[in-house]
Amino acid sequence: MISDEVKNRHRRLVDEISRHDKAYYVDAKPIISDREYDALYDELVELEKKYPELVTPDSPTQRVGGIPLKEFKPYKHDVPMLSLDNTYSPGEVMEFIQRVRRIIKDDEIEWVVEPKIDGVAVSLRYENGILKVGATRGDGETGDDITENIKTIKSVPLRIPVLSDDESQKEEIQSQVVKEKKNLVPEVVEIRGEVYMPIDGFEKLNKEQEELGEEKFANPRNAAAGSLKQLDPRIVAQRPLDTVFYGTGIIINELSRADIPQSQIELIEWLKKLGFKTPDKIWVCKSEQELLDAITELDKIRHSFRYETDGAVIKLNSFALRQQCGSTAKAPRWAIAYKYESQRAMTVLKDITVQVGRTGALTPVAELEPVELAGSVIRRATLHNEEEIRRKDIRIGDTVIIEKAGEVIPAVVGVVFEKRTGKENQFTFPRTCPECGSAVSKSSIIGEEGIIWRCVNEDCPAKIRGRIEHWCSRGAMDIEGVGEILVAQLIKAGMVKDVSDLYKLTVSDLERLERMGEKSASNVIKAIEESKNRDLWRLIHGLGILHVGAGVAKELSKHFQTLDDLMNATKEQINAIPEIGDVIAESIFQWFSNPKNKQLVERLRKAGLNFKSSLYKSELISKTEFTGKTFVLTGELDSIKRDEAQSKIETLGGKVSSSVSKKTNFVIAGKSPGSKYDKAKQLGIKILNEEEFLKMLKDAGAM
Ligand code: IVH
Secondary structure: OOOHHHHHHHHHHHHHHHHHHHHHHHOOOOOOOHHHHHHHHHHHHHHHHHOHHHOOOOOHHHHOOOOOOOOOEEEEOOOOOOOOOEEOOHHHHHHHHHHHHHHOOOOOOOEEEEEEEOOEEEEEEEEOOEEEEEEEOOOOOEEEEOHHHHHOOOOOOOEOOOOOHHHHHHHHHOOHHHHHHHOOOOOEEEEEEEEEOOHHHHHHHHHHHHHOOOOOOOOHHHHHHHHHOOOOHHHHHHOOOEEEEEEEEEEEOOOOOOOOOOEHHHHHHHHHHHOOOOOOOOEEEOOHHHHHHHHHHHHHHHHHOOOOEEEEEEEEOEHHHHHHHOEOOOOEOOEEEEEOHHHEEEEEEEEEEEEEOOOOEEEEEEEEEEEEEOOEEEEEEEOOOHHHHHHOOOOEOOEEEEEOOOOOOOEEEEEOHHHOOOOOEOOOOOOEOOOOOOEEEEEEOOOOOOEEEEEOOOOOHHHHHHHHHHHHOOOOOOOOOOOHHHHHHHHHOOOOOOHHHHHHOOHHHHHOOOOOOHHHHHHHHHHHHHHOOOOHHHHHHHOOOOOOOHHHHHHHHHHHOEHHHHHOOOHHHHHOOOOOOHHHHHHHHHHHHOHHHHHHHHHHHHOOOOOEOOOOOOOOOOOOOOOOOEEEEEOEOOOOOHHHHHHHHHHOOOEEEOOOOOOOOEEEEOEOOOHHHHHHHHHOOEEEEHHHHHHHHHHOOOO
16 A cells, blocks of 8 residues: 555655646746756656556656557547648738628627747647647548657646646645636647747757768758657657647536636637647737738747747637638638748749659759749759649649748749649650660659659669769768769769779879869868778668668678678578568668679779778677667767767667667767756666766777
């Protein structure tokens, strides 16, 4: 039996930590120091370790659940999650206002204007105040149940309401406050809003991805969506995600006598009281002029928000009036989105060209009449793939709308059909490679939807360019100074046909190229020379074998230790590595079976490149402090580059992971560490500062 005293202590700790989470993550006004917070948290962890029966669903320890899921369960929304119709000009906004006015014959209509947050729409279901389900929008009717991922986001309350600090003190004196608070919460309520990745967090994450040789995210929205799609909540917990809430779905209220808001303004106040984050600023407008002014003002200040805002949402304030307007199947009639013009532009699609990438993938590119967009002149935009052109019915000569959101490359989002004259030409996607005229074949990319056409010719000039650029890139052989322009020059001058030719270049060769002085020429040659000693995984990654990224390359070099052993391996032997499946094994095997590739490898050997792995394989290396341990790096290190630190750890038999979990043995924290640091503290994982880490390397003989 657990004593009442222990139970009460547990309850108090849960409440108190939840309150501090709200103060820190929702209100940005921490009440206690990190140290005091940690002490409370540690006490809670200890208590729950001793009495596992005490663990409640709203305990802060439950933010990171256990095991990764195999797939997400579907979740049917009780009330569908609609989307919004878009407008692009004040004129269109006025048309919307008139449409509403025709339905509601009231002179004094109140409008609200809110920022349109460029995040991922989510719906949180609370039952009797406890967070039960977090789900994505999906098709509006049914989304994915991503509860475990949602729980990792600290600004999401696990139980509502979260009492504020002074209220909780009052609670001791008068239980009346508690009763009032209870009336805030219906029996069942779906709270709706957006999950987003703050812009600074996004930039930091992408820097880390780059350093680890992983794919970068195109923009904060993709990064947020990609994070929420992770099946392992422990990875999600490392991602800097935040929330804004502005709506509700179902509210079941029969028994609880909760005071339910009757307008958007009341709703936002209510959400705040419950402990949710709400939009940075909201305008209440009583006239058309006020409304247009609010939209203009938002445009001026939106860049100061932590999330990307690509527009304004205009809503009727009163819920009763909303009822009168109703909804279509897709969107409500009482609200509309206004997309800011600076993010979009209209121009003429002069032509469609097709670009060929390193893997031979054919990507259609829109050649545009130059147009200014968000401060830069845009001449080209991506059209993604053949299917996209067909779906949007994009024709050459069309007037199109292009959009640039955040850091993404501009894309064609649609055609202005009213401007069609009939003289436009349909685009036929080439069935031969536009670079070399060879045949193309259909393939799909792992993890991506849609069919990709690829050039089958291994000697296609576009592929050669792409392969050499990839070889020199940071995540592969890391040859500084050899980028797109120099590679194109080298190929044009006939100096380089494949990556092995790089190692034959001399300073005087390079000096013959345009805009290349002696100093830069010798720097480039030096960088190429240095790359000969790169670790084997970089070389394997650099070969550009389809589906072989940095991660797979590391597994391969750990397992085989030399390039020769990998080359001589059977498909089955490659497939036997746990991280490597059929498709990848087949791709690797095929690559090394190709006589041309074998010859390339021989040329690289002759050039003196390192073919041996320094990554740990258990039988080969004597044990060190690092052997078999998992490390996580966070923050900036002064005296060692992050990838250098990583390779040293790996050389010594350790593993570097991008996320902290119970399996992490050490977290190395540099300057201004991220959330990984907090997580490590929570889990009681050993944290090393830079000095301690360097000492450990030294002791293991790696410094
Ligand atoms: S209200 C019934 N308010 O934009 C639909 N939506 O393009 C009510 N969004 O699906 C939506 N910020 O995911 C609303 N302040 C805001 C919003 C917002 C972003 C999203 C939402 C919606 C999408 C429509």
